[in-house]
Amino acid sequence: MNDIAAHVPFRVPFLDLKAQYSGIREETNAAVLHVLETASFVGGPVVETFEHEFAALVGAKYCVGVANGTDAITLSARAAGLGPGDEVLVPANSFFASAEAISNAGATPVFVDVDPATFHMDPERAAEAVTDRTRAMVAVHLYGRAMNMKPFETLASKHNLVIIEDCAQAHGAAMDGDTVGASGRLTCYSFYPGKNLGAYGDGGAVTTSDPDLMRRLRILRDHGSPGKYEHSVVGWNSRLDALQAAVLSVKLPYLHRWNASRRRLANKLAAALADSPVIPPAILEGKQHVFHLFVVRCSRRDELKHFLDEMGIQTGIHYPVPLHLTAAYQSLGAPRRGSKPVTESLSSQILSLPIYPELSDEQMGYIISALRQFIENNHLSAPMDFTVSERASV
Numbered sequence: 001m002n003d004i005a006a007h008v009p010f011r012v013p014f015l016d017l018k019a020q021y022s023g024i025r026e027e028t029n030a031a032v033l034h035v036l037e038t039a040s041f042v043g044g045p046v047v048e049t050f051e052h053e054f055a056a057l058v059g060a061k062y063c064v065g066v067a068n069g070t071d072a073i074t075l076s077a078r079a080a081g082l083g084p085g086d087e088v089l090v091p092a093n094s095f096f097a098s099a100e101a102i103s104n105a106g107a108t109p110v111f112v113d114v115d116p117a118t119f120h121m122d123p124e125r126a127a128e129a130v131t132d133r134t135r136a137m138v139a140v141h142l143y144g145r146a147m148n149m150k151p152f153e154t155l156a157s158k159h160n161l162v163i164i165e166d167c168a169q170a171h172g173a174a175m176d177g178d179t180v181g182a183s184g185r186l187t188c189y190s191f192y193p194g195k196n197l198g199a200y201g202d203g204g205a206v207t208t209s210d211p212d213l214m215r216r217l218r219i220l221r222d223h224g225s226p227g228k229y230e231h232s233v234v235g236w237n238s239r240l241d242a243l244q245a246a247v248l249s250v251k252l253p254y255l256h257r258w259n260a261s262r263r264r265l266a267n268k269l270a271a272a273l274a275d276s277p278v279i280p281p282a283i284l285e286g287k288q289h290v291f292h293l294f295v296v297r298c299s300r301r302d303e304l305k306h307f308l309d310e311m312g313i314q315t316g317i318h319y320p321v322p323l324h325l326t327a328a329y330q331s332l333g334a335p336r337r338g339s340k341p342v343t344e345s346l347s348s349q350i351l352s353l354p355i356y357p358e359l360s361d362e363q364m365g366y367i368i369s370a371l372r373q374f375i376e377n378n379h380l381s382a383p384m385d386f387t388v389s390e391r392a393s394v
């Protein structure tokens with residue numbers, strides 16, 4: 001440890017789940033105890049209650065709890081009839097699971113470059129990637145920012161494509177006033193512990209307003225079984241368990257408040273970074289960002305990350321390797337380096353700063369002063385290669 005690291009006034013972890021638990025300890029303990037005492041661990045009333053509550057929160061008719069967010073996408077793809085020979089458009093900048101889930105359904109992900117302002121799938125690049133085998137797309141509301149779905153809806157109706165929404169990072173995010181998921185399309189969530197709505201283990205869900213899709217999902221998640229020892233298709237064992245559902249029901253009423261805290265902190269951080277060479281995230285008019293991640297862009301990202309590390313501030317990179325360049329997809333014949341220039345350049349420039357409801361104003365002030373120190377020490381000025389549109393405010 002060098003001199004700076006030894007004397008940092010704060011340690012700011014990237015995430016602080018212990019702090020979140022301490023605010024909901026009694027109700028969580030009681031809910032977990034209730035499951036232990038009733039001994040209904042898989043399925044049952046606690047899971048059903050959460051499914052109803054979550055469907056109501058997003059504004060969809062149905063919610064089908066599953067084992068994790070990856071399965072939510074795989075089962076959605078299978079429920080929509082996708083399989084071998086089908087191509088599915090997937091953004092090159094996302095967590096691996098957005099593509100992996102499609103491969104696990106037997107279909108082929110086709111990677112699409114992202115928009116340099118939002119870091120979401122670029123609708124023009126998506127249109128160029130459509131072939132006569134394209135059947136669907138995975139629309140990822142990455143980082144907690146609701147996507148602008150309109151151009152994708154137009155593309156989908158032109159080519160008769162299924163839209164699967166990956167909402168793993170966007171619980172409660174809204175588009176023009178509608179919570180993501182309210183469209184009633186297949187919308188997939190992860191409840192991995194660090195998510196905006198996180199369980200105390202793995203968990204996931206699909207929401208939809210289509211009763212046929214809901215029925216297929218319920219069968220697929222439970223060994224292809226419409227009733228005990230009946231198996232109409234080969235499915236999965238991918239059920240949300242009652243302990244996780246109990247925790248999620250405790251946390252659900254806090255979601256909007258927690259998202260508002262994330263937004264308040266994000267506004268502070270973005271205002272402090274306005275016109276700086278560390279570029280804050282942009283959002284589109286009418287889109288409600290829930291800041292699962294606060295991703296800045298900086299031409300000297302690695303130095304910035306190292307400096308913040310030394311100041312005791314943990315950061316992350318989401319994501320350091322574009323999906324088409326991962327070893328897994330290179331070995332499956334994905335296009336080489338140079339094919340998705342925006343995602344490839346972002347992967348060396350993006351940095352995720354700590355953002356969570358429990359982050360104190362003091363900690364946020366410390367992050368801001370560390371960023372200012374880095375900018376001053378390095379005599380950085382706003383780089384010319386980023387355009388004005390990439391600087392829209394939060």
Ligand SMILES: Cc1ncc(COP(=O)(O)O)c(C=O)c1O
Pocket residue numbers: 068069070071094095097098140142166168169189190191192202203204
């Ligand atoms: C964008 C995205 N999609 C899918 C997933 C997969 O969710 P899970 O980890 O619950 O399988 C994640 C979770 O990390 C994610 O961030």
